[in-house]
Amino acid sequence: MIFQPATPLSGVAGLRFLERTQATQQETFDKSPVIARNVANFHEKIGSILTAEELVADRQLLSVALGAFGLDDEIDKKFFIRKILEEGTENNDALAMRFTDPRYRRFSAAFGFGSSLGPRTGEPDFAQRITDAYKTRQFEIAVGNNDTNLRLAMGFKREISEIVASEASDETKWFQILGSEPIRAVFDGGFGLPTQFKLIDIDKQVETLQERTGKLFGSSSPSVFANSENVDALLNRFLARAEAESGPSGNTPGFAALSLLQNASSFGASARINLILSNG
Structure with a gap:
């Protein structure tokens, strides 16, 4: 079972709440059995993975690798992912370079299977970098289960900085x-x-x-x-x-009071209609 982040507020107030509590909530989330197990497995095995073929053959490793770059939905596209990794990013004709979506390029460059310098999976801090990104994105997904807009906002803050910092x-x-x-x-x-x-x-x-x-x-x-x-x-x-655009929700301040007023108004209208009909 995965810890579900608390999002008692929506909108701007909800984002501020998450920013104040994220460190604590993220720490608890990271201890969820599924997350902890995937992270431990990645640290244990990734150093011995030297080819894209080996990575896509291990679904648990691949789930962390893709999840670190927001590519979770690509998990079953093994041939596509292998090609993205093997062609690298040094050639402008490489598959990852043909997409405007920067996630594919970052993913391919991070692992280095198509790089002239060789794979980066054996670098001392490689596993930590990837699993840190994985945990962050999985936390955002969990937030999105409650509030899609808050997930988008959190992802935007993280990703826009990467785009504007590029050359x-x-x-x-x-x-x-x-x-x-x-x-x-x-x-x-x-x-x-x-x-x-x-x-x-x-x-x-x-x-x-x-x-x-x-x-x-x-x-x-x-x-x-x-x-x-x-x-x-x-x-x-x-x-x-x-x-x-979505209107007030249960997370909107004053929503309970508004609901009571609306219900009272509806009850009053119904009572008046019934009175008119009975006196028909």
Whole structure:
């Protein structure tokens, strides 16, 4: 059984609560039997894994490897994953390099099976780096079981910093943002863009994000999100809009009182209707 993180609040208040309590909750989560067992197994075995073929052949190892990069859903695509790993990232024609989603490139580069320098699985701190990322992402998934928007917000804070810190051009960074469904969900929601937005021409999407970013943050460059205040500002917009669109919930402050008022109003209306009908 896996520890389920506490998320008593939604929206901006919920994110602040998670930020205050995450260290403690994460520690408890990491001790969950499934998580602890997967982590221990990875530490024990990964140093002897020297090829992509060996990694994809061990489902438990592969689940941690993919989970560390948010690629959990790819677990059954063994041929695809093996190709991603074996082709590496040094050649622009490599499979991982063809995706705008940066997760595949990071995954392939981290393991180094397709690198001219050879696999990195034997490096002293390799297992720790991968399992730390795995535990963080699994915690976010567990949060998402209660509140999808909070999971998106947590993932956004972690991933946007990786994108803006890269040496890629601004244009490439915008394509990477659009290529990551969780990250673009925060941008789309924060900027109030319609669901049909993702269906328009990709260059127009980039242009729109640049325009909205420039108006709100004074620059159209993704580098503005290297500033934590700007990250928080966009997340606040995203969470506020999401909460407004979904309406009040059991986690919304004052929800109980609002429910009582609504029920009382409905009861009063029903009583009046029954009175009218009885006097028909």
